[in-house]
């Protein structure tokens with residue numbers, strides 16, 4: 001755990017998956033629940049808080065577009081750590097509706113959580129409308145405040161406990177290997193190096209190809225890393241939002257940005273005409289699964 005008297009913003013409310021991940025690295029009394037991902041990033045970007053924690057990528061559903069796009073288009077912040085957490089989704093209702101939970105009229109959750117349970121929802125509740133919420137915990141809170149509506153939330157066991165809901169079906173996510181990566185963001189480039197990281201430093205770079213649309217440009221970018229034997233753990237494209245067919249690339253490299261080979265790689269990318277935005281170098285902290293409730 002990082003000893004700090006800083007304020008840490010996270011995608012809330014209490015008992016969101018982001019909250020659980022944040023608690024693994026920071027003391028609980030510094031944590032500030034925030035309603036949306038852009039607000040968390042803005043708060044760290046304009047200095048209202050020193051650190052923010054936001055979800056980045058889920059093993060089943062892929063990138064959280066809001067996070068990655070906001071980091072590319074809107075904010076100048078650094079990644080100082082990554083938290084990797086196992087994710088288990090459960091269906092929960094208000095205790096008043098325990099007897100009639102199979103007749104629920106609407107199911108609420110974060111879009112990623114709804115997608116992680118797509119098969120379950122399709123086969124079990126195919127005709128029940130799904131409503132998106134800003135987080136799984138926000139969905140649980142919403143359901144807890146409406147005892148007289150027969151509705152359900154998909155969230156974790158901590159949310160069921162925090163908002164006094166009853167879990168009626170456990171582990172409804174479609175695939176067993178369900179993990180989410182969370183980014184710890186700061187205005188300062190100050191990688192968190194404390195007990196418990198996995199020993200592998202990683203750098204995330206965002207690359208825009210040269211404007212001349214030359215053939216083989218992406219191949220050239222990859223060659224920059226390949227001949228230096230810089231190992232990549234992820235490459236993904238996102239729309240530049242300037243027109244169809246125009247993208248930026250997010251690349252995770254298993255090396256420190258201060259390593260000579262990385263400095264050379266970034267210089268060469270710029271010499272090729274690419275725009276390069278490095279989010280910094282960081283370690284990964286893995287958290288344990290929640291203890292299942294009753």
Ligand SMILES: O=C(O)C(=O)C[C@]1(C(=O)O)C=C[C@@H](O)C=C1
Nearest residue numbers: 016017018055110112135136180
């Ligand atoms: O809704 C939450 O509890 C979150 O912390 C967000 C989030 C996400 O954006 O992917 C985090 C982990 C799970 O994959 C589902 C939702």
